Amino acid sequence: MLKLISSFSIGLVFGVGILVSGMANPAKVLNFFDLFGTWDPSLAFVMGGALIVTFVGYRLVLRRSAPLLDSNFSLPTKSDLDARLIGGSAIFGIGWGISGFCPGGLVPALGLGRAEPFYAIGGILIGISLAKLAIKALDAKTESKADIATPATGNT
Amino acid sequence: MTEFTPVYSLLGGALIGLAAVALMAVHGRIAGISGMVGGLLQSPTSADWGWRAAFLAGMIASPVVLLIATGSMPSISVPPTTAMLIGGGVLVGIGVTFGSGCTSGHGVCGISRFSARSIAATMTFMVTGLLTVFLVRHVIGG
Numbered sequence: 001m002l003k004l005i006s007s008f009s010i011g012l013v014f015g016v017g018i019l020v021s022g023m024a025n026p027a028k029v030l031n032f033f034d035l036f037g038t039w040d041p042s043l044a045f046v047m048g049g050a051l052i053v054t055f056v057g058y059r060l061v062l063r064r065s066a067p068l069l070d071s072n073f074s075l076p077t078k079s080d081l082d083a084r085l086i087g088g089s090a091i092f093g094i095g096w097g098i099s100g101f102c103p104g105g106l107v108p109a110l111g112l113g114r115a116e117p118f119y120a121i122g123g124i125l126i127g128i129s130l131a132k133l134a135i136k137a138l139d140a141k142t143e144s145k146a147d148i149a150t151p152a153t154g155n156t
Numbered sequence: 157m158t159e160f161t162p163v164y165s166l167l168g169g170a171l172i173g174l175a176a177v178a179l180m181a182v183h184g185r186i187a188g189i190s191g192m193v194g195g196l197l198q199s200p201t202s203a204d205w206g207w208r209a210a211f212l213a214g215m216i217a218s219p220v221v222l223l224i225a226t227g228s229m230p231s232i233s234v235p236p237t238t239a240m241l242i243g244g245g246v247l248v249g250i251g252v253t254f255g256s257g258c259t260s261g262h263g264v265c266g267i268s269r270f271s272a273r274s275i276a277a278t279m280t281f282m283v284t285g286l287l288t289v290f291l292v293r294h295v296i297g298g
Contacts, residue, residue, distance in 0.1 A: 007207040007208075008211065008214040008217075011175070011217075012217055012218050013174060013175040014171070014176070015217070015219075018215070018218070019218055020164050021171075023168070023259075030235075034290075036290065036294060040157075042158075042161045046165045049168070050176070050264045051169075053170050053174055053176075054177055057176070066184065068181060074184055079271075079272060079273065080273075081273060088277075089280035090281065092248055093284030094247050095247025096248055096259075098240050098247065102189075103190040103260070104172075113229065116241055119245065120244065120245040121193075123246040123248070123249060124248050125193070127251075127253070129197060130249070135253065
């Protein structure tokens with residue numbers, strides 16, 4: 001229960017930050033991208049503010065042996081720049097440039113009492129489901145290929 | 157046109173950072189919103205489902221804080237068609253799943269850890285976002 005209350009409260013602060021910053025407003029996001037039109041540089045300040053606090057805060061927090069309510073820190077360990085990372089990010093940017101909603105900007109907008117954000121979240125959930133199916137199929141294909149082609153010494 | 161809001165944007169960004177640091181300090185997790193949304197599609201009995209749902213519920217409730225503080229909901233302006241919202245959303249969903257993250261997870265948390273993957277991802281989606289808006293507004297819509 002304590003975990004849920006804590007997570008809800010942190011989500012609330014995150015959401016207030018998104019709303020105050022302007023990230024929940026697609027017009028502001030799209031104007032940030034519109035260098036040759038109605039450019040609004042505000043979002044650079046959002047990134048700047050968030051990065052300064054997170055950079056310093058992470059350094060202090062990650063010195064500790066464990067988080068307060070869990071046994072260990074869960075940090076991503078992958079380091080390779082593969083086609084999925086770059087291709088996926090490229091597709092994300094295209095979608096973001098069309099709708100103006102990134103996931104973090106969209107979720108607080110769901111609480112504004114308007115219909116449009118629900119169309120966007122519906123699309124996102126469909127997209128995530130499709131991609132998960134595709135990744136499963138791709139991984140299964142790679143595995144069956146590896147079964148046939150794995151040399152005795154293994155891949156290097 | 158939208159008004160340039162450096163002070164509010166910096167302040168809001170700092171709050172986003174504060175929440176990201178708090179989530180790491182208390183729960184030991186990266187504040188990646190696309191990962192949380194995607195995680196909701198897993199079984200509610202999975203270990204991470206509860207805190208993710210609670211975090212997202214907090215985000216959805218956040219406009220109420222602004223309503224109480226300022227007396228009105230923040231106003232937003234969205235793209236003109238439903239197809240752009242749904243279609244853009246589908247691409248965002250596909251992209252963040254293959255790319256393992258979005259603006260929050262890669263752009264804020266990952267770059268703060270100097271993750272090469274996150275820096276590459278952020279540069280990529282910023283560039284394609286820019287190109288897309290250029291195409292939509294100045295080539296197709298021109």
